[in-house]
Amino acid sequence: MTANHPILEVQDLQVARQGQLVLDVPSLLIHKGETLALLGPNGAGKSTLLYTLAWLMSPLRGRLIFKNKMIHTSAEVFSYRRAITMVFQQPLLFKGSVFENVASGLKFRGEKSEKIAAEVAEVLEIFGISHLGHRPARNISGGEAQRASLARAFALRPEIIFLDEPFSSLDEPTRNNMIDDLERILRERGATAILATHDRLEALRLADRIAVMNAGEIAQIGGGQEVINQPVNELVASFVGMETVFAGQITRAEGGSFIISLAGREIEVAGVACPGERAVCCLRPDQVTIWENTDHRKISARNIFPARITRITPLGPFFRVALDCGFPLVAFVTSQAREDLDLCEGKEVVASFKATA
Numbered sequence: 001m002t003a004n005h006p007i008l009e010v011q012d013l014q015v016a017r018q019g020q021l022v023l024d025v026p027s028l029l030i031h032k033g034e035t036l037a038l039l040g041p042n043g044a045g046k047s048t049l050l051y052t053l054a055w056l057m058s059p060l061r062g063r064l065i066f067k068n069k070m071i072h073t074s075a076e077v078f079s080y081r082r083a084i085t086m087v088f089q090q091p092l093l094f095k096g097s098v099f100e101n102v103a104s105g106l107k108f109r110g111e112k113s114e115k116i117a118a119e120v121a122e123v124l125e126i127f128g129i130s131h132l133g134h135r136p137a138r139n140i141s142g143g144e145a146q147r148a149s150l151a152r153a154f155a156l157r158p159e160i161i162f163l164d165e166p167f168s169s170l171d172e173p174t175r176n177n178m179i180d181d182l183e184r185i186l187r188e189r190g191a192t193a194i195l196a197t198h199d200r201l202e203a204l205r206l207a208d209r210i211a212v213m214n215a216g217e218i219a220q221i222g223g224g225q226e227v228i229n230q231p232v233n234e235l236v237a238s239f240v241g242m243e244t245v246f247a248g249q250i251t252r253a254e255g256g257s258f259i260i261s262l263a264g265r266e267i268e269v270a271g272v273a274c275p276g277e278r279a280v281c282c283l284r285p286d287q288v289t290i291w292e293n294t295d296h297r298k299i300s301a302r303n304i305f306p307a308r309i310t311r312i313t314p315l316g317p318f319f320r321v322a323l324d325c326g327f328p329l330v331a332f333v334t335s336q337a338r339e340d341l342d343l344c345e346g347k348e349v350v351a352s353f354k355a356t357a
Contacts, residue, residue, distance in 0.1 A: 006065075007032040007192050008053065008160060013062030015048055015216075021060075023048045023216040030160070035186060035193040037207035039200060041239065045216035046196035047164055053194060054086050054162045082109070085158040089165045091145035093137040098129060098144075101137045102152045109156075123151040126185055127178075143174035150178075154185060163195040167202065179205055200240055204228070212236045234280055242282035243320075243330040250277045257302075257355055263327045268302045270355040287357040288331035290321060291350040292341060301352040305329075309347045312338070319343075323351050 008030040015023035023045050030036055038046040051057040053064065055077060064071045064080075071080050085105070093101050099120055106116045124130045127147040132140055137148060146166060153161055167175045183206055186193055197203050203210050204224045211221040212231075220232045231237035237245050248262035250273050258273040259266050260281060273279060291299060293306075305325040313320040319338050323329040329351055333343065341349070 005032055006030060007067060009063075009065040010053070011063040011065070013049075013052065013064075014060045015052055015057065016060040021216065023052065023059075025049060025062075025218060028211070028218065028221075030192060030194060031208075032192055033190045034208040035195060035206050037203035037210045038194065038196045038213055039198070039203045039210050039239070040213035041198060044213040046198075046213050048216065049213070050162050050164055050194060050196045054084060055081060056086070083159040084162065085153040085156050085160075086162040087146075087149050087153050087164065087166045089168055091142070091149040093145055093148060096137060097134050098137050098140065098148050099124070099133040101148055102155055105152060105156045119155050119157075120151075123155045126154070127151045127181055143170050143178065146170065147178065147181075150182065154189070154191075157189070158191065160192045160194065163193060165197055166195075168197075168199075182206065200228075212239060214239075228284075231282060234282075237280075237282040241284055243285050244283040244288070244328065245280065246327055247278055247280045250275050250279055265305060265326050268355040283329070283353060283357055285320065285330045285332040288323075288329060288351055288353050290323075290331050290333060290337075290341060290343065291352065293348060293350055299350070299352045302355040304350060304352045307349050307351040309343060309345050309349060312343060312345055323349075325351055 006029040010025055010028035013023065013025040013028070014021060038049060040046050048057065052059055055071070066080050066083070069076065071077055102123060103116050103120045106119060121130070124133055127150055129144060129147050129151065132144060132148070137145070140148070150166070167178060170178065179202065195203070195206060207224060209221060210224050210227045212219045212227060214235055220227055220236045227236070228240050231240055231242060234245055246262055248260035248267065250258050251261045251266070252259050252275050253273050256272065257268055257270050259268055260279055267281065269279070269281060289301070307323040307325045307329065309321055310324050311322040318332050318334050321331045321333055321343060323331060331351065343349070
């Protein structure tokens, strides 16, 4: 994020469909030069908010303030629309060459041919599709088409670029390469970006801040590590990867930690709380360690439980291990760790995690 003053401000924004309120955002600031990710499941309101901010959908009420000026009159809307651009989930390319598609926005704005040629050449190079410039746009692959869409958007040098899940239909290698390119050009040009996505890893890679959405509202907004590690409620916790979420009774507290009673087990948690309260605890699977039963004396963590493996699920380079500790617990292990520990369903092991986790 290159600056901390707002380029776009939202006040009392509401959107309704068929008489039902589908978006309610009392306030939101987008800072100049930052990338803000709107994260949430399908139907959370991400695209509705994105389209409304891009002035492609009319709000029921509310105000948009761009660079300290309220967008109200038709002239202000026109000026705002010239300062922004949008990339959709599916690339929208018309007949003609890739070069002509990328140049279309500049031509529409009446730019001189020399500037168009230079700008298009630059963005084609940035997104690695210079060799496709003279190819018919309808004859290129899906990944190449999305690169062309991004190039067309950046050729306009927008002050804000809106991205509606632009990588969701791409294969993993293409997606990763394109995210790398997008991250680089956003940084180099200092552009402001608002990205709608349901992929938390994508949001963490690209965004300075993440706004987790649910039922048309922003449930939490903050830096990536803040949202991932300090979710404000169970819904946010489950969506950002806290696979173990449980509630229990606080039985005692002392010395900067407290004890939660859960299914006959005692769990120590770092923090301040009062006995008698109920608390919801969230734990990421990468914070759980699995040990052989014979290794428990080596464990320095405060929470140590005998466990039985109930399920092992492969997830690419690692495995998701579901455990029964008297309460359900989930851990991630590498292929090497699974082999070294000879992990299998039904095996008795020891699970541990720190109080600070």
